[in-house]
Amino acid sequence: MSITAEGRYTQLASARQPFLDRAREAAKLTIPTLVPPEGAGSHTKYYTPYQSIGARGVNNLSAKLLLALLPPNAAFFRMVIDDFMLEKLTKRPGMRGEVEKALNKIERAVMTEIEAHAIRVPAFEAIKQLVVAGNVLCFLIPGGGMRIFRLDRFVVNRDPMGNILEIITKEEIAPDLLPEEFRKTLPKKYLTGSVEKTVSLFTRVVRNGDMWEVYQEVKGKTVPGSKGTYPLDKSPWIVLRWTKCDGEDYGRGYVEEYYGDLRSLEALSQAIVEGSAAAAKVLFLVKPNGTTNQKVLTDSPNGAVRAGNAEDVTVLQVEKFNDFRVALDASGRIEQRLAAAFLLAASVQRDAERVTAEEIRIMASELEDALGGVYSILSQEFQQPLVSRLLFQLERAKRLPTLPKGMVRPAITTGLEALGRGHDQNKLQRFLSAISPLGPEVIAQHLIVGEFITRSGTAEGIDMDGLVRGQEEIQAEMQQQQMQQLIEKLGPKGMDIVRDQMDPSKNGEAQSEPVPA
Numbered sequence: 001m002s003i004t005a006e007g008r009y010t011q012l013a014s015a016r017q018p019f020l021d022r023a024r025e026a027a028k029l030t031i032p033t034l035v036p037p038e039g040a041g042s043h044t045k046y047y048t049p050y051q052s053i054g055a056r057g058v059n060n061l062s063a064k065l066l067l068a069l070l071p072p073n074a075a076f077f078r079m080v081i082d083d084f085m086l087e088k089l090t091k092r093p094g095m096r097g098e099v100e101k102a103l104n105k106i107e108r109a110v111m112t113e114i115e116a117h118a119i120r121v122p123a124f125e126a127i128k129q130l131v132v133a134g135n136v137l138c139f140l141i142p143g144g145g146m147r148i149f150r151l152d153r154f155v156v157n158r159d160p161m162g163n164i165l166e167i168i169t170k171e172e173i174a175p176d177l178l179p180e181e182f183r184k185t186l187p188k189k190y191l192t193g194s195v196e197k198t199v200s201l202f203t204r205v206v207r208n209g210d211m212w213e214v215y216q217e218v219k220g221k222t223v224p225g226s227k228g229t230y231p232l233d234k235s236p237w238i239v240l241r242w243t244k245c246d247g248e249d250y251g252r253g254y255v256e257e258y259y260g261d262l263r264s265l266e267a268l269s270q271a272i273v274e275g276s277a278a279a280a281k282v283l284f285l286v287k288p289n290g291t292t293n294q295k296v297l298t299d300s301p302n303g304a305v306r307a308g309n310a311e312d313v314t315v316l317q318v319e320k321f322n323d324f325r326v327a328l329d330a331s332g333r334i335e336q337r338l339a340a341a342f343l344l345a346a347s348v349q350r351d352a353e354r355v356t357a358e359e360i361r362i363m364a365s366e367l368e369d370a371l372g373g374v375y376s377i378l379s380q381e382f383q384q385p386l387v388s389r390l391l392f393q394l395e396r397a398k399r400l401p402t403l404p405k406g407m408v409r410p411a412i413t414t415g416l417e418a419l420g421r422g423h424d425q426n427k428l429q430r431f432l433s434a435i436s437p438l439g440p441e442v443i444a445q446h447l448i449v450g451e452f453i454t455r456s457g458t459a460e461g462i463d464m465d466g467l468v469r470g471q472e473e474i475q476a477e478m479q480q481q482q483m484q485q486l487i488e489k490l491g492p493k494g495m496d497i498v499r500d501q502m503d504p505s506k507n508g509e510a511q512s513e514p515v516p517a
Contacts, residue, residue, distance in 0.1 A: 057342025
């Protein structure tokens, strides 16, 4: 007897538990609602951290990653064609430009799909889940849009190479959402108007050769009409992880790497806050056998004159200033480390009177380079499957022509690729600064300015097509300027003689006619 989806989910959940427990601990010190505690509901009271650097860091790092992976003002991929096939197509003059123009239309269609269905909103939530929990499941809805499943709502099984073999999700839905005929087969407590308000729906996706097989199950019974298949490289189910660990089905979150600092800062912040509240309390003490009356002191308004002895009254003080100072200094150093880890702007600028803009730019670039490994894994496991699935959906909807398999493919141009272009730009700037002492005349004599401009614009990710003039266009314009100057110098009659000399069809007498000075 084959195992049910619910039974298989229970089996795989045991391997997920250590990762889920760690994710909940990380969320508790950053944004507790990202990974709620077990059994959490609408009336759950979440833990409130004593510090906000964790939440600020998660939001800031997630926003930077979103802008790097899905930039709002440019496509994050390019459709590239096989070089040999492109060489065959471009034998006819002007064909290469037509091919590039057609591929650009496909890129715009995919980006329009992303904008139309607001995929960036759930993508931002998915990135925050990655930073905190290290794992998240994305589902691209066939009609448009994207759903996010937290780590406590799905399980995954991978082979030793990290390839996904099986995905099972668990979600609570109202029984009324199930097909009517299927709902009648369930126990009476799940019927309309019953006490049971929700029922567990399991969705199982299993790899079978070069296809994905999917079906949904409730109470061990397959939901009618839920079976389906997807091509292996065009599945709407995208499992993401922050880090790739050999032999593990799940990844580790970014917050987990700095959990020690976050926990230490939480303890110090709690001690400082509670100690400060105790120190801020004002309490007067009166000698029991003194001449000053306690009731007179309590009831007297501000500025009143009363009989009493000042030595009978003292103010209770917490003599812990030096201890608080030690805790404050320690928490400040930890905050600085966490700010640098989460790419907060405060960590870029050092504490000094004068900080140059170039210094800030270099430090920010170094911090961005630290995300190179994250860009690598997300480009393979998020951007590439996202584009492939969106292309597949547009082709099935007849909104795009079917692309030849193996000839045209999407190539990611953001993330790690953008970091490489940034380094190229830095090298070009340093090279120009190094040769600038030679003077503009020497530079113009030895440097091909047009090529330098083109490479600099490409390094910045700018489409240079139609923006920078080619060498032939520049030479043609220079010849035109020289001709205009010659016309102004010789006059119309002199130019007629020059044209006759340059025309090889004219006879020798016409060519030997002297040109007026």
